[in-house]
Amino acid sequence: MKFLLAFQTLFVLGIWIVPTLAQNPWTPQIRNEQWLFFSRKLANEGRPVWEANYAPLGAINYGLGGIELSMFCGVLQTVVVVYIGSNNVPVNTVDDIVRGVNTVVDKIHEKLPNTNILLVGTFPRADQPDLSGTLRKIRDIDEKLEALVGGDTQRRGHFFDLFWFLAPSSLDRIYEHLYVGDKLHLNTDGYQVWQRER
Template identity: 60%
Template sequence: MKFLLAFQVLFVFGIWIVPSLTQKPWDSVARTEQWWIERHQQFIASSANLGSDIKIVFLGSSLVEYWGTQGKPVWDANYAPLGAINYGIGGDRTEHVIWRIDNGELDGLTPKLVVLYVGSNNVPVNSNNDEIVRGVNTVVDRLHAKLPNTNILLVATFPRADQSDVPGTLRRIRDIDQKLEALVGGDAQRKGNFIDLFWFLAPSSLDRIYEHLYVADKLHLNLDGYTMWHREMNSTFHRLIQ
C-alpha cells in the first residue's frame, strides 16, 4: 500500500503533480506552492493583456527574476524600453519551466527573442549531468515548438559557490555548459543560440567565484554582476532582435 501511495499522482490546487521521487529534469512538473501558482497565473495574464507589445521574454529561474531587483537599473535602462518582460521564478528547475511553457505563459506571443537561463537549480538536485543537459535541451525544444519564429538565446549556467564542494560544482557546471553549447549553439533549425559568461564570473582554476560580482549567498549576482551580464550579452542580444 505504501509503495502504491509513493507513486500515486496527486491533484493539488487543480494541477496534476507527479511526486518528486519520479521526476526527471525533462518532465513537465508544476510546483505546489500557492505563491508559485499565483505567479504563473500572473504571467498568463500579462501575456494575454500585453500580447504583441511583448518583444522579448526573459525566462527561467531566480537569476532571471532578480533582473527586477539587483539588476533593475540595468533592466530599466536597456530592456524595458525594448518591450522585454521578465518571466523568472526563483527556485525553478527545468521541469518547472517546461510545465510553465506547456501551460499558457507564452500563449499568443510572437516575441523576437527569448533569453533563457535555467538548469542551475538542477545541479544540487540531479547528480547526473547528462540528465540536466537533457532537461535544458527539452526546454529549448518546448520553446521552439511554442514559438517557432522566435530566436532563443540560452545563457550558460553561471558559477555558484553556495555548495560545500565548490571546485566539484564548478567542474560539473563546465561539463553541462559545454554539452549544451554543442546542442544549442548555432542550431538553425530551432533558432538556438548560446552565450557563455562563465569565465567572467570565475577563474580558470575553478576553485572559487569572483565574489565582487555576487551577493552574500554566492549564488545570485549583484548590480555589478548584472551590469557585466548586459555588457557581454549586448552585441549578441541586439543581433537577435533585428
C-alpha cells in the same frame, strides 16, 4: 560575439526548477499561480540594469519555476532568452540536466517556431561544499549544451556563456565581488557584466 536583443524581446529567467530528487528535469511540473511572477526577481540587484537596458526594448521578464510552456502560445517575440538549470546542479546529473534543458528548448521552439532562442550558460556558484567539483560540473553542462543548442539553425538556437567572466580558469573560486552573499545570485555589478558582454 554580442547578441543584441531586438524590440519585443521575451526574457525568460530560471524556468524548469526541479524541487525534489524524485522528479526528473525534463518533465513539466504543475505549479499554481504563486510560482508565476513578472517582476519579483528583479526587485533586487538586477532591477537597475533591467530598467536601463531591457525594459526600453519592450522586453518582458518572466521569472518562473517549473512551468508548463503552454503560456507561450500566441506570443510574437523576436528572441526568447532562457536561463535555466542552475537549481538542478546540486541534485541532478550532468546528462539529466542537459536533457531537461534541451527538452525546454524543444518546447519553446515548438510553441514559437519563428523565434530565436538564446540559451544563457549556467553561472558559476559557490554555495555547495565541493566548490571545484560544482564548477567543473557546470562547465561540463555548459559545454554539452553549447554543442546542442549553439548554432542550431533548425531551432534558431544560440548560446551565451558568461562563465569565465564570473570565475577564473583555475575553477577554485568565483569572483565574489559580482555576487550577493549567497554566492549564487548576481549583484548589480554582476548584472552589469552580463549587460556589458551580451
